[in-house]
Amino acid sequence: MFRGSIVAVVxxxxxxxxxxxxxxxxxxxxxxxxxxxxIVAVGTTGESATLSYAxxxxxxxxxxxxxxxxxxxxxxxxxxSTAKTVELTxxxxxxxxDACLIMAPAYVKPTQEGLYQHYxxxxxxxxxPQIMYNVPGxxxxxxxxxxxxxxxxxxxxxxxxxxxxxxxxxxALFEVCGDEMDLLSGxxxxxxxxxxxxxxxxxxxxxxxxxxxxxELCRLALSGDNEKAMALDAQLQPLHQAMFVxxxxxxxKWVLAQMGRIPGGVRLPLTELxxxxxxxxxxxxxxxxxx
Numbered sequence: 001m002f003r004g005s006i007v008a009v010v011x012x013x014x015x016x017x018x019x020x021x022x023x024x025x026x027x028x029x030x031x032x033x034x035x036x037x038x039i040v041a042v043g044t045t046g047e048s049a050t051l052s053y054a055x056x057x058x059x060x061x062x063x064x065x066x067x068x069x070x071x072x073x074x075x076x077x078x079x080x081s082t083a084k085t086v087e088l089t090x091x092x093x094x095x096x097x098d099a100c101l102i103m104a105p106a107y108v109k110p111t112q113e114g115l116y117q118h119y120x121x122x123x124x125x126x127x128x129p130q131i132m133y134n135v136p137g138x139x140x141x142x143x144x145x146x147x148x149x150x151x152x153x154x155x156x157x158x159x160x161x162x163x164x165x166x167x168x169x170x171x172a173l174f175e176v177c178g179d180e181m182d183l184l185s186g187x188x189x190x191x192x193x194x195x196x197x198x199x200x201x202x203x204x205x206x207x208x209x210x211x212x213x214x215x216e217l218c219r220l221a222l223s224g225d226n227e228k229a230m231a232l233d234a235q236l237q238p239l240h241q242a243m244f245v246x247x248x249x250x251x252x253k254w255v256l257a258q259m260g261r262i263p264g265g266v267r268l269p270l271t272e273l274x275x276x277x278x279x280x281x282x283x284x285x286x287x288x289x290x291x
Contacts, residue, residue, distance in 0.1 A: 001129060001158045002072065002099070002182050003200040003222065004037030005214040007207040008045035010249050010256060011059055013265030019055065023262045025066050030261070032070045035215035036207060039063060040101055043076035044138065045205055045249045050267035057091055064096040078103035078133060082118045089126045099129040101161060101203070106139040112147045123154045130156055135163040135186060145169065149176030161186040161203045162194075170197055188240040192233035195221035205243045206236065208252050209259070210288060235288065242284035245277045254278075255285060 009031065012023035031039060041063040042048040042056045051059065060075045067073050075092035077100045079085050089100045104110075105118060123130055132151065136142040143160070151157050162169060163186025173183055184201050185194035191202035195218065207214035213236060220229035243251050250266060254273035257264035266272060273281065285291070 012262035034211035072098035145172040152177035
């Protein structure tokens with residue numbers, strides 16, 4: 001259902017933390033024109049953790065309206081509470097989202113059975129297509145392949161964003177769910193190899209900055225043009241690395257502000273990129289001709 005370069009889009013903010021919807025509109029239009037395959041709104045990169053629930057709804061509504069069906073809009077709706085995840089997922093569907101990205105419940109450390117029951121409950125309560133999001137580095141829990149296999153039988157669980165960066169995990173997922181779900185990378189550093197090994201695409205941070213190049217990387221990798229894909233991936237590696245010198249989305253918002261795409265605002269407890277990191281990130285930008 002989903003493939004190619006899917007951007008986990010930032011939420012532009014003024015220095016005072018207010019959402020800049022004019023900048024957001026320009027950003028969304030740019031992504032559509034540059035070939036981005038789908039937009040993830042209010043994911044981790046979109047600062048879902050610092051937005052109120054009302055603001056999350058406003059951002060999803062705005063993205064759906066502005067994109068106007070040109071590409072799918074996927075709403076981030078995963079929170080630690082199953083009941084609240086159901087509520088947010090139902091709201092996203094009512095706002096016109098095409099699918100929801102649901103991160104594993106953070107902090108509470110559910111068992112594998114708890115993860116299964118969590119995703120099954122949301123899927124059965126809300127008929128919108130749903131993509132699971134496995135990112136143990138942020139959630140302190142890991143959706144194991146056996147659990148993914150159980151959930152793959154549910155018709156509206158259509159994919160998983162796998163952000164461990166472990167390519168062996170991809171093969172384990174193929175063994176338990178085959179082609180029943182879209183397997184999407186959540187790790188820009190290994191996304192090229194992930195797609196060459198059979199993954200369908202990447203939900204990307206780097207695509208915020210170079211959407212056309214990430215679109216081309218996905219096109220090459222998915223078409224089997226491995227030599228050109230690996231050459232382009234090698235060019236992108238410094239930028240991939242720079243996007244995580246501090247917690248996402250601090251570096252990517254700084255780069256976009258340097259490019260004049262958005263203002264420089266982030267919300268506490270996130271802060272602006274440390275001055276000691278500026279030279280490193282700017283060098284990665286310059287390696288791709290970004291200013």
